Amino acid sequence: METARTFCRNCSAACSMEIDVEHGRLIRARPDGEVSPYGAYLCPKGLASVEFHNGAENRLLHCLARGVDGEFAPIEAEAALDAIGAKLAALVAEHGPRSVAVYHGTGAYRSTLGALMERAWVAALGTPNFFSTMTIDQSAKWVTMARMGTFASGRHALRDLDVALLAGGNPLVTHQGAPFALVESGAPGRALEAARARGMKLILVDPRRTETARYADLLIQPLPGHDAALFAAIAHVLLRDGGYDTAFVERWCAGLGEVRAIVAAATPEWVAARADVPAEQIEQAARWLGEARNVGVGSGTGPSFSAHSNLADHMIELVNVLCGGYRRAGDRVRNPGTLRPRAFYEMAVPPTRGFEQAPQCVSAPTGQLLGEFPSALLPGEITADSPDRIRALLVFGGDPLKAVGDPAVASAAFAQLDLLVSLDSRMNETGKRAHYVVAASQPFERHDLTIAADALYPEPFAQYAPPIAPKPEGCVHDWEFFWALSARMNLPLTFKYWSYGQRFEDITRGLPLSLTEKPDPEALCRFLCGESAVEFDQLVAHPEGLRPDTPTSFVQPAPNAGGKLQLMPDDVAAEFRAYADERANESYPLQLVCRRTLHTLNGAFRESRGARKRYPVNPAWMNPLDMAALGLAEDALVEIASPHGTIRSLARGEDRLRRGVVSMSHMFGPLVGTGYPLADGGANTGELTSLVDGLASVNYMPRFSGIPVRVTPV
Ligand code: SF4
Known part of the structure; x- marks a missing residue:
């Protein structure tokens, strides 16, 4: 048995961990607090990392292509990449780069090289159609x-x-x-x-x-x-x-x-x-x-x-x-x-009000937020009566069909795509409707650096993680996917260390990539450490991570007058006045709010043993006094109706919740439930939302929380 030192990729905290490996198989994970700025710590998602690696969530081990009969059949990864590259090239030739969009999901944040190669590919293609979970929950x-x-x-x-x-x-x-x-x-x-x-x-x-x-x-x-x-x-x-x-x-x-x-x-x-x-x-x-x-x-x-x-x-x-x-x-x-x-x-x-500038969406009078179009407009950008509508969507590690809410509107829009590709290690609702599902490698099979957490750690710290398990033959590294498409579309890529708030084209330091010779992932990590306070070779020599020996840093005075x-x-003032004039909708006396769970993150990590045991459904938590007023017993089957839809769940009492509120986790259950929450594995609160009515200003966000609802026993 060997012990590998690495870090958890299941969220941007990037906690350090040790993993026991026996004959190439990952056995168990432990927190590693020797150098980590958090000390020794892993949450249940981190502890379940090995379980996910070993196949929980029905990991995909080969790529899938939808045949003329509408059914999926296995396809070699290279053949899938050939077909996707050819279709994208044809769409770009006929309709221009704006016909292609990318959605960056929760899973995409788990891969530094994949996320940066994706940015390089989008920049090389020249499409403004970048969407992510950030324009949903943040x-x-x-x-x-x-x-x-x-x-x-x-x-x-x-x-x-x-x-x-x-x-x-x-x-x-x-x-x-x-x-x-x-x-x-x-x-x-x-x-x-x-x-x-x-x-x-x-x-x-x-x-x-x-x-x-x-x-x-x-x-x-x-x-x-x-x-x-x-x-x-x-x-x-x-x-x-x-x-x-x-x-x-x-x-x-x-x-x-x-x-x-x-x-x-x-x-x-x-x-x-x-x-x-x-x-x-x-x-x-x-x-x-x-x-x-x-x-x-x-x-x-x-x-x-x-x-x-x-x-x-x-x-x-x-x-x-x-x-x-x-x-x-x-x-x-x-x-x-x-x-x-x-x-x-x-x-x-000072404020940029960038959403008022070009490029603008084709379905609504708004533009980009930190270089991304609002994800809630993704369905509208597909169905818009515009030559610039989206015709191909590459989904990297996410489930946008479920994430944007209002499944009826979103499904109808996604069905209009000429090409829908899901790059993921598991099947989800978007993948089920895709033309191709590309089986992605898992985090412990990839090279990675703690870039996502670099500015978020409480103290300076960095860690490099080489693969500790081989990639299954039928799977593709996510960074490889974007590079392979660039090679097939003759789109030269320049790999860069991009982070939020930066325009890709403004970053001067870049690594031009060959179209014929596949990049070496270790060389990509070495490039990313080009301005690091610790040398890449030092990180390689210290798999537990390093704290740089640098002088204490202080905030500097403003270099110029600055803005206001x-x-x-x-x-904003007009929105406040509109709020002040608003009255409650008495037909819907309760409000449904969202809640997170310790074992899951958005739609991910639902299938660990711990998550399945604790959350066979996402119950409708209510104050016991509200339940009593409605005559509801614990675990009673209830119907939850909003002005836009109806779902069913099991009512459960929680006195920590104030009265007047129903609390449920989002991204549970199938896209559209059957009405039997236990059989469905939960209910999708997105069914209660609308992508048409009551959208927010600027980002066109539907209401995912504070949804007016009525609860009735079934
Ligand atoms: S999922 Fe948990 S263990 Fe993993 S990085 Fe996040 S907080 Fe740490």
Whole structure:
């Protein structure tokens, strides 16, 4: 038996791990805390890594092609790549590069080389049609950046915060923390415990008393859909009492007068009545925020999924700005990055409003957010009556058909594609409807670097992971897939170290790739370490990972006058006024909110033993008093109806949930349920959503949380 040192690829926390390997077979995984900045830590998804590698989730071991009879048949990987390359080349020749789109799913974040080769391929092709999960569960944050601007020094690290306010996030379960959800991604409980031990106060805003709430000093449980008002009320108190950071706001912000005008009526009492929370809690939160030096105000997925998502996210960031919740010149930067260290400046970067510029979508008057079109518009971009409509979609590690909601509209759109390809290690709803399914290799069969976590680790750290198991013959490395298509389409690629916020064409350092000689993945990793604080050879020599021996980094003063954050643009103010005039839909007395589970991530990792045992279905969790009022027994079969659809699930009591709310996990069950949730393995809450009505501004997000519903016994 040998022990390999590597890191988990199941989320961007990239926790270090040891894996026992016997005769080429992976046996078990253990946390490896020798060098990792989290210490020894693996969550259930990490512990189940070996199970996934060894075949859980019905791993695909060969590629599939749909025949003329409509059925899948196995196909050699090279033949599949030939056919896909030829079809893409024909579509591009006839309709141009914009006829091709790529969707980057949850699984694609598990592969550094695959994700960067995908970016290189999209840039070489010249299509603007890039979609990802980021414009689904985080898109409101991108809208806020585009409308307010960003602060270049970044938020304080959890280890430096005096008060943290987190809305609609449960990092103890999601392991998705900094920068937006404030907490450290790996070992989040330990990090919160340490922060509280040194005196940090944690304020949580969530309709549910989540697992993270056990560390909270103050828990505010509003009705869903009122986050914008709640944060407007906190801003109201900060401005009323002079608790905001006047020096920061005067130096770096514009629009304070407009903020005052908008939040003037948002008194704690007005908001308390709408959101059904005690006004004293709003006063308390504002007081703590106003008194603290280092403040962080952020959010998880909840506000991005709910009604008025862009407005809510803007108001959350507004409170952070009013508190000056960013590092200043002279503040320590705990992790400036290892594989690509960078300098941080005290400077406002003004809003780009990039979504108003070219390229624009063909189905709606909006454009890109951080270089991507909104995923909710993917179906519309396929069906649009436009010469620039999408005709081919390559799906890398994801299930967009299920992820975008409203399966009737999404399925009809996907059926119009001339070419749908799923590059994945497992079958999913999108794959079932694809023309080709390309069986992808698994993480432990690939070369990788901790690029995804490089800036997210709490301290500088990097790790290199060579393969520890051979790739099955019928599978294709994801990076190889994109390179192979470029070779077949005669599209020369330049491989680059790209990260969010960068335009691919602006990155000057690149590695031109041959069209005939397949790249060596180790050489690609070596290239990616070209600006690293640790040499690639050092990483190879230290499979446990390395912490660079570099001097402490500090935020630098602004190199120029910088811009201003726009606190209250006209469109945000108009959205707030529209929210204030809105009345509840009394035909649907409850609201369905989303919740994450510890063992899964979006549609992934459902099939581990632990996940199957705990979540044979995604129950409809309800407050026991609401259940009693409806005459529902535990595990009663219920019908959940929204204005747009109906699903069935099992009602289950949870007194941690406030009244008036039903809580369910998304991405469960088949695309369209049969009405028997146990047989289906859960229900798809996407059936309750609409891709036509009630979409958000700018990103056209459907409402995935805070959905008005009616629950009835079956
Ligand atoms: S937190 Fe993420 S990286 Fe760490 S073990 Fe869990 S899934 Fe893996």
